[in-house]
Amino acid sequence: MNTNPKILFQLLLLFALGTIAGCSGSAKEKITQKGPLEWPEVTQEMKPWTRWWWHGSSVTKEDIKAALEEYKEAGLGGVEITPIYGVHGAEEQFIDFLSPKWMEMLEFTLKEAKRLGLGVDLANASGWPFGGPWVSEDLACKYMAYRTLEVGSGESVNLDMHYFQEPLLTTDSKLKPSIEDIESPISANKDMQKYAFKQVRYPKTLSPIAVTANKKGEKGFSEVLDLTDQVKNGQLEWTAPEGDWLIVALYQGDHGKMVERAGPGGEGNVIDHFSEMAINSYLGHFDQAFEGYDLSYLRYYFNDSYEVDDAYGSSNWTPALFDAFEELNGYDLKNYLPALIGHGKEETVNRVLYDYRMTVSELLLGKFTKKWQTWAEGQGKGIRNQAHGSPANVLDLYAACDVPEIEGYHFLNLKSAASAAHVTGKKLVSSESATWLNEHFQSDFGEVKTALDRLWLAGVNHVFYHGTAFSPEDAQWPGWLFYAATHFTPANSLWEDFDVFNRYVARIQSFMQAGEPSNDILLYYGIADYWSEKGRSMLRSFHTDEIFHAVSLGECGKYLSENGYSWDAISDNQLMDVKTEGSGLLAGGNHYQTILVPKMDLMPLETLEKLMELAENGASVLFLKNLPMDVPGLGDLDARKEKMKTLKAKISFVEKAGSKVAPLGKGEIVLAEGMEKLLLKAPVKAESMYEMGLACIKRKKDSGGHFYLIKNQGLKSIENWVSLKEKFASAAIFNPMTGKNGFAEIQNGEVGNELFLQIKPEETLIVETFGEELQGELYPYYEVSGEMIPIAGNWEIEFTKGGPSLPEKVPTTSLKSWTEFGKEYEAFSGTAEYKITLPVSTAQPAAWRLNLGEVKESASVYLNGEYVGTCFQSPFSLDIPGNLFKGNDELIIKVSNLMANRIADLDKRGVEWRIFYNTNFNARKRENVGKDGKFTAKNWEPQASGLLGPISLTPLEMESF
Template identity: 55%
Template sequence: MKHFIFLSLCLITVFSSCEQNNLQQKETGKISWPEITPEMKPWTRWWWHGSAVTEKGLTASLEAYKEAGLGGVEITPIYGVKGEEKQFIDFLSPDWTEKLVYTLKESERLGLGVDLANASGWPFGGPWVGAETASRYFTSQVFNVAGGETFSTNIAYMQQPVLRMQDGKKVQINDVKEPLSTYGDLQEYAFDQVRLEKPLPLILVSAHKSGQDGFTEKIDLTNQVEDGQLTWVVPEGEWVICALFEGLHGKQVERAGPGGEGNVIDHFSRSALDGYLDKFDTAFKNHDLNYLRYYFNDSYEVDDAHGEANWTPDFFTAFQQLNDYDLRNYIPALLGRDTEEMNGRVIYDYRWTISQLLLENYTKPWQKWASAQGKGIRNQAHGSPANVLDLYAASDVPEIEGREIVNLKSAASAAHVTGKKLISSESATWLNEHFESNWGDVKNAVDNMFLSGVNHIFYHGTAYSPQEAMWPGWLFYAAVHFTPTNSLWDDFKTLNQYVARSQSFLQAGRPANDILVYFNVADHWSERGNYMLKHFHSNTLFDDLSLKVCGDYLSENGYSWDAISDQQLQDVTYEVNQLLTNGNSYKTILIPEASLMPAETFEKLINLANEGATLLFVKDLPKAAPGMGGKAEGTQKIAHLKNELSFKQEGNRCMAAYGKGLIVVAEELPELVTYSGVQPESFYNDGLQSIRRLKDDGNYYYFIKNTSDTLFKGWIALQVDYTSAALYNPMTGAEGYAFTKSDERKTVIYVSIRPEESIVVETFKDIYTGELYPFYEILDNAVALSDWKIDFIKGGPILPESVSTEKLQSWVNYGSDYEHFSGTAEYMTIIPSLSESTDAWLLRLDNVHESAAIYLNDKHIGTLLNAPYELEIPVEALHGNDTLKIAVSNLMANRIAYMDKQGMTWRKFYNINFAARRAENRGEDGIFSARNWNPKASGLSGEVTLIPLKRTIK
């Protein structure tokens, strides 16, 4: 208690007043980093090849991950390793479940979290998914007939055969027999999609009479088909006969492990999902899975195959319940054979129904199933033919993947709008070719995620590998290899510490974005296109919408925003000059160019304006409502609401006061956004980007990154109310109060941020002072270091002999043993006594391939992962004749190239073995090969210098 009281008194002690930057000090506070929890650390997808895991291997792996600074794992069982078949464990078998329970216990002991993929591979499916619950498609035949004739034909559809395999044992389609389980070892065959040549069952046959404005009459002919033959005397007029057939899509679980191979489920069927999850209930019964946190679903990848899964047996019933009309009366429009307007309205309703089925029959019940166990779901909704914002919102943790910030914001938007704490990401998937990515590349990919709103990083990923496995061990085909055999592994903990420190701020408080951007899907779904469904893929999620134009403009110009769906918009309220969404607040709503909009959405927007909101419409108000429901009543409602608005032209804008609010229409985005009163972060003009969060005490955190290739040094303004600020560097751990001054009645702060460097700003409304963040100015008289001894301490295929040199160059220049080496070398020299009077020294390394851990007198003082390779050394750390050691690790690439040139077998995986990311790296067998690679630069080259620094004083 005495100790506690003493610390408390220290934190609240008020020192004598002083003046700093023309601001009067009110109190002195001590800044501190947030406490790091396992959830703040980066996690990793953990592939279990063939689930060939042992308790010894599990413990060793988990301990290595813990030591490297990971916070948890997500178990995803996948295909096996050739030669290890005796170690395979069937997915969800009693032995497999025991290994899961053991993993949970060991992870709990080590303080690591655990999530579990709800499948072996992806998407959901397996051997217990029979034909009655497997994914389906429909196809059609259309006949044009004239009145007065007798139409007689065989109504039949012979399915065309499809066989897709992933690097498995090849078979010919004519030799394939169903069920596929008759092949026994499905690991060997790696089926991806199978359709056999056979007649498809008939769904319906209907005749539709053509009129001047479309089809006017419909006759159901289904019951007139006898033994596959339809004979019909055609009434007067022109008719179209449509026949629909149902088939199994044939999609198989991708990358499935033993016991997980089989059909993918029908995602639109509740009974299919329930039957699928029953298998897990049975397997986990009487086992303690309390420590398991979330279940996981990889992205919807049913349709990355031939054709689309676009049907479910109860579709007509579900459609009528959701749309209040019978789709069977509008089959020509469904098939794009009606008028352009009718085609658009019916296809919109069809796609909206598919979206609702994915939400109500799959995502929500899956979450409810997990919740009943005291767990949650992490869900990658992207890739699906649905309103992904609604699917993300139904998930406990929305998860995104990709590289482009605007599209990445989809998952974060749903989380922000619905008040969810965590947004996760599949991070660093196949950044470069295999073995060519360094931790700096990963950091930049992670920073992109942070800037999009992600705050729960999952690496992609880490493969379980036995300790005795030959180097490079077991690997996944599409990954940066976050595995202990990676020659960069020893420096991995530095990256993980950076991610943990960043996420400790990014998981705090709540998002603080200004603008809601309407996710205008109606136009998109009403455009027929070449396919029945329209999918929202992670890298192109918003690309086909006018929202993308708005998102690009806002993001490039420093405006903070989130997207919002029609359904989510219904929950928005307006109070005290704010738009409120489940605990988060916004200042305005931006509506991208939209010809079509659901009437209830437009009505909601008008009601919000009436209550005081400002609405910003790009180019025009919507002209009509989509779907058949919008043909009359919906469009009339929109017209009625528009008639209540009285617009006046003001410059390039049209303005309408409505109730307490305002509606603004303009052709150009700058005209709209500037009028909203929302101010952008001006530092975006200097190549800086940010994400902002509001703390519980009303202050803010900013995560700011220099995305340019030049040093930024100067004063920046933040678009929040604050008087003083603190700075935190998540890579180096440096901290301190910011230099502040008043600039045109606004507080500005001084920062110096290197290219690709990130910094966190914490703002305070009160005035706090204390130790300032250490910024430095470079002085003249740099000291070049020489006389290097290089010792190769870790790696292979062999450890080369030590080298002594005056001039640093890539170690591959020293001979063949060095060309083939991947691992770590220690560069050592003595720093002479330095006479320069200075505040600190800058250690600058010209070129590093790829990361460098710095030791001064055997004490670790920092690790450098990316350019510029610079580290500040306090002057008091140098005493004269100090020993400088730089442990440099290179890529795995040179050793892999050596193995390929020697014909050594390390690619020994079932299912996909081993795909190249770039075509030029495919060997004669079509798989990845490094045999033609030249040695990649390794180690230090150029100069290593010490540069005197003077503490910046503002």
């Protein structure tokens, strides 16, 4: 081999230690510090957990034991059991949900998990939403139907008032049954797995629950007559008095939503989420099933979002709605049926719709979420709840559970669950994480890292992967899989590096779960305007991309987030518990500096009263563009309007530098046209690092000082002095990917101390600040001290793990995709070892930076058999201290690729691996939809795999300050 020995020496040094973004250092390596620099002890909850799907609940004790041991070894902290649909060919192994056999498997799982130190949560349904075969039609979700008839003065009506409920049947099965083939009730049907019902609505004749005659006037409807009792045997006989009348008949129908992706024994009706009787009956079935079993180790129950309205029509009614409406709003909804269905004066329609939507929100909060939480609490457990998707104020729903859980990708909306947790003093915020990031089998850990970093910056601190499907030990590759997932399973060729990635997650969350939130602004989440718009449906649900974007908070939240201001959203109900502390605010035991109200026209009277009370007690309350113009809703309208007018009369503004300021008691109310001018008058400052392309979230330490999670969101490395909004005397840097830490270099800047950061693209660091001056070993700062040196040599590539078979070894001097080595390499998904021997060299800079160039997809580096570090995303590089070279060193780079090439080979050869009931197997991208409407990879070209290079070395010296 004719290679420069200096180059080879440099290469060896670089591989010895990883200290950059996307690269993980050895867990065994320790650096002695003179200061108090220690990684927090990692607990079970700090590690990542995963959603653990049980296909058909076809589990055995042997396979449960083996799976949990593998998960433990991979660095997971716990599992959430969610039973779902079964697998073709495993029917004899199906176990009905909550049956004695199923409970035996659950109890065994809890014992094994406890032995291994893994946590366990349980979904309160087989699939989602809550429902099952024990949910009768009277307790199932309902919808509202109506008929109208215009009648003139003196006109006689003899009308059949029955309403025919049209049949509806949708499934996710290849079978196409008609409604006549389906027995009623739904629980009477056999072999429910083969149907994969989504929505079943039987033909049915409905009688009206309310009939009114409404007299038309110049300003809407001037008179209402209740005709309900005049309907005899379904027939209405009535003669209209003088005037023009609109008859409205309201009906309660069966919505027909079925439990989605349900497993055996879990198929059936979805419950009426607005009914206390429905949730009590539903949970009572669990009580019966649990009796006699030891579930003491179970931690939380889980709800996989509302998701009732992803069907035909909306579930928008409940039998008790009339009574609940009158109790909450002080008037009878039956007197305003035309407005409810969109007829009449626009203002009246909007006010009645607001009251109706608010009523449904309160029912979902009080009759479902709080009842479920109380049930779990009675067992000494808690609940994790995905509130999004609900036709309700999701902040209130999140706040009513022990652990709010979010999902999705839009940063603004991701903050909703964390906001509710922060303003109510909850410790944990969980997330359904990395859900189906890319097309099947094309997601790598770099994409997962980016997704998780976004969640942490939004305030999440307890991630659940989405997810891991239980798969028997003897299942043919790729095993059992869930369709809407990034496949965190042992069959995934990237599993080789999963434990390293999970150490990164655990280190991040060890800080994110410490201390308490430290955000400055309470951002008012007003939904009165949104709920007072007619819209396309009677109920307005907040899905993951609509929670904040659908309301005026979105504009303010976007500005604050992009410009470095820290904030939490707060609802009307949560605002009632806020207290003043000097000029600041307390919510859930956490401190805030001000409250900001986005532009809106309507605001509940109680909210304005509370905001003014906070100002009078010393707070600064900020309004964007205008004070509220009016109150929402119809009940007691004149009195509420007058009270708001009186309150606003107490606010007297004075022009001050582009804004308006109104002193009020010990505090003030500030009004401005734009966010920039408004925030100039606020007692808050932005984090200036956002101007560099950095983003952060901070937490207040119990002992004083702060933890900052800082991410470089740009495409270039940043080496610069960085100011922090919070004052500090000294600071330390922790690299969660490598495990390295050290004290930061500090200088006095224009507005206080600054610390020096070297942070590469996509890199995430933790900074800990201290109020006192502490000294110790510096964090390793390096600067380039010479020219980059290209690396070339003789490599031996050995395929060590994966399939469909292990290709032959390949000697090469040219690094390229291993798919170019021949046919047998194109289908291979797994791990290959790249090996080279390096001779002795006396050259010894402080460190060498090894750039691996392009890697498909992750690379773990070993020197003389010892693990050095792992790279997950670009830039794939490692910084290695120069004193680690020993001579004649063996360097091994283990590279794992995606599952994609092996899956494509199966599809090209017609090998059937899609073996699932229900959805089987949906594509994410249209170009991957086959003739059967499902996912296929048969048209994929081999995807680049392995170590592609080019590889180079760059000498480094310690940065001088």
